Amino acid sequence: GAVVSQHPSWVICKSGTSVKIECRSLDFQATTMFWYRQFPKQSLMLMATSNEGSKATYEQGVEKDKFLINHASLTLSTLTVTSAHPEDSSFYICSAALGTGNTIYFGEGSWLTVV
Amino acid sequence: GENVEQHPSTLSVQEGDSAVIKCTYSDSASNYFPWYKQELGKGPQLIIDIRSNVGEKKDQRIAVTLNKTAKHFSLHITETQPEDSAVYFCAASRDRAGGTSYGKLTFGQGTILTVHP
Numbered sequence: 001g002a003v004v005s006q007h008p009s010w011v012i013c014k015s016g017t018s019v020k021i022e023c024r025s026l027d028f029q030a031t032t033m034f035w036y037r038q039f040p041k042q043s044l045m046l047m048a049t050s051n052e053g054s055k056a057t058y059e060q061g062v063e064k065d066k067f068l069i070n071h072a073s074l075t076l077s078t079l080t081v082t083s084a085h086p087e088d089s090s091f092y093i094c095s096a097a098l099g100t101g102n103t104i105y106f107g108e109g110s111w112l113t114v115v
Numbered sequence: 116g117e118n119v120e121q122h123p124s125t126l127s128v129q130e131g132d133s134a135v136i137k138c139t140y141s142d143s144a145s146n147y148f149p150w151y152k153q154e155l156g157k158g159p160q161l162i163i164d165i166r167s168n169v170g171e172k173k174d175q176r177i178a179v180t181l182n183k184t185a186k187h188f189s190l191h192i193t194e195t196q197p198e199d200s201a202v203y204f205c206a207a208s209r210d211r212a213g214g215t216s217y218g219k220l221t222f223g224q225g226t227i228l229t230v231h232p
Contacts, residue, residue: 034220043204043223049219103161104208105161106158106160109156
């Protein structure tokens with residue numbers, strides 16, 4: 001299947017700082033990428049839809065000024081958690097849509113711990 | 116919006132037995148139904164998917180069935196192995212014709228599958 005890569009796999013940051021997570025589609029172009037958040041033993045919660053060259057579409061209840069999403073190219077989307085707090089600690093996962101269908105492939109996820 | 120219900124939440128089987136996980140969805144416009152396997156600390160891995168123009172699809176030990184009328188779909192794993200142990204998620208979405216909902220997956224709650232040697 002198609003490969004979606006996330007970086008970093010895990011990151012620890014101090015409260016009040018910002019951290020950026022990258023999502024890349026390695027062997028295909030993705031006009032649409034998605035960012036999810038997952039708490040332990042729970043399902044995936046969609047945060048936003050990232051569209052190349054345009055603003056992201058955020059789900060209800062997700063603070064767009066806190067979770068900045070940029071989709072600068074057909075293979076890269078970034079999520080920046082600004083002014084991070086301990087409650088932002090979570091597993092963040094991106095996914096990308098392949099081709100004209102809607103087959104979705106996921107990255108390996110990024111563990112964020114805010115101390 | 117779409118709502119996906121998944122059952123059971125946990126499933127324990129002996130190696131070699133079959134495992135079945137069932138999901139129901141609410142949006143009749145949904146037409147794409149993937150299944151993902153998630154191992155601890157990793158991202159979901161697509162294992163099989165089915166589109167609404169197909170009733171059944173099989174890939175080696177894994178099969179998925181879809182009943183559009185009843186709005187439910189199921190994952191079947193035969194000859195289970197310990198390495199099949201993981202959390203399995205079903206999901207539903209619309210294709211591009213669904214407009215802004217394209218590619219937005221709605222996930223079930225997940226099933227923790229444990230295969231005992």
